[in-house]
Structure formats: structure tokens, C-alpha cells
Amino acid sequence: MDAGAVSVLPGSSGGLTRVGGRLFTQVGSAVEADDGFGAAVAAGDFDHDGFADLAAGASGEDFGAGVVSVLFGSSAGLTRVGGQLFTQVGGAVEAIDRFGASLAAADYDHDGFTDLAAGAPFETVGSIPEAGAVSVLYGSGGGLTRVGGQLFTQNTPGVGSSAEALDNFGLTLAAGALDPGSSAALSGSRSGT
Numbered sequence: 001m002d003a004g005a006v007s008v009l010p011g012s013s014g015g016l017t018r019v020g021g022r023l024f025t026q027v028g029s030a031v032e033a034d035d036g037f038g039a040a041v042a043a044g045d046f047d048h049d050g051f052a053d054l055a056a057g058a059s060g061e062d063f064g065a066g067v068v069s070v071l072f073g074s075s076a077g078l079t080r081v082g083g084q085l086f087t088q089v090g091g092a093v094e095a096i097d098r099f100g101a102s103l104a105a106a107d108y109d110h111d112g113f114t115d116l117a118a119g120a121p122f123e124t125v126g127s128i129p130e131a132g133a134v135s136v137l138y139g140s141g142g143g144l145t146r147v148g149g150q151l152f153t154q155n156t157p158g159v160g161s162s163a164e165a166l167d168n169f170g171l172t173l174a175a176g177a178l179d180p181g182s183s184a185a186l187s188g189s190r191s192g193t
Helices: none
Strands: 006-008 022-024 040-044 053-058 067-072 079-086 102-106 115-120 133-140 143-152 172-176 185-189
Touching: 006 053, 040 102, 040 115, 053 102, 053 115, 067 143, 079 143, 115 172
Parallel strands: 102 172
Antiparallel strands: 006 022, 040 053, 053 067, 067 079, 102 115, 115 133, 133 143, 172 185
């Protein structure tokens, strides 16, 4: 129950269609109850090959530690071939972190590759429970990579706040060029006060 799946409906001149639709389950790990695969999704060209790729969170994987699967685009559509599986960047993987509960794709470093931000809203920061964190995986010719990946919390210099218990930083994420002429920026929310 609640393992999760992602349905892909192709576009056509008449809009979305069920013809040629496909159903995907998690890549790189066993399909298990309560994984919640697909509860958060984000699309972008992570390997800059001209085809849209899809990241899907499974924030319930491994007792809630969470993972993110990546399906790559091709001339025949999305494929499991070469799919990737990621855990949190820069922090300990712990039960109930809920990594992949939120996702936002954009070119954060302005290099032509789409990058991915993934929230872990129940991450413990130091000794502060459920303060939350956001990991960033950068795009490359081989897809997303942990190389150069970053972890942000409210205690990260420049984020503008400090971590408190139950803040759940990274619970939601959105990306876009928020300043004219700038690279994409990331905006997140928290639930605490």
C-alpha cells in the first residue's frame, strides 16, 4: 500500500492524451509499502540532451529517510534505462527526514544544465528536531550528480533565519528567476514560527 507510481500522459495537438501513456515506479530501489513514490515531482533537462527528464520523490523510503529517483527523457519518451537514485546531500541519512518531500528544478548555477533542489523538512539540524534542510544536486552530462552538491538549512549563512524545532524548512519549494537577468533562485517555506 502507498508504494506510489507516476503516470505520464503524452502531449498532442489536442492536448494531453491517454494514448501512449505510461506508468512508472521507483528506479534503483525495491518498490515497498509506504514509499510514497511520486508525491513530489519536478521536470527538467538534467543532462542537457534536449529531452525533459523527471525527478520523483519517495519521501517514505527507508523508514521515512527518503530518496529521489530520476527517469531520463529520450526520443521515445521517459525511460528507466540509466535511471538514478539519490539520498540526501551533505547530511546524515536518518529515518523520518522525508528527503524528496518537495522538489524544484531550475538552472541554479546558469551552466545550461537543469539542477534539482530536494527538501528534507524533518531533518534534524544539530540537535534541533524537524528543523528541515534542502539539498541541491547539480546537472551534468551524466545527469544529476552529488559532486558539488550543497545542503542548506536556516543556519546556513545568508539564508536569513535560524533553525528552530518543528520549522520544517524545505516543506515546499519553488524555483524561478526572481530577479531580472539573474540565474534561477530557490524559495522555500517552513511551517514553524
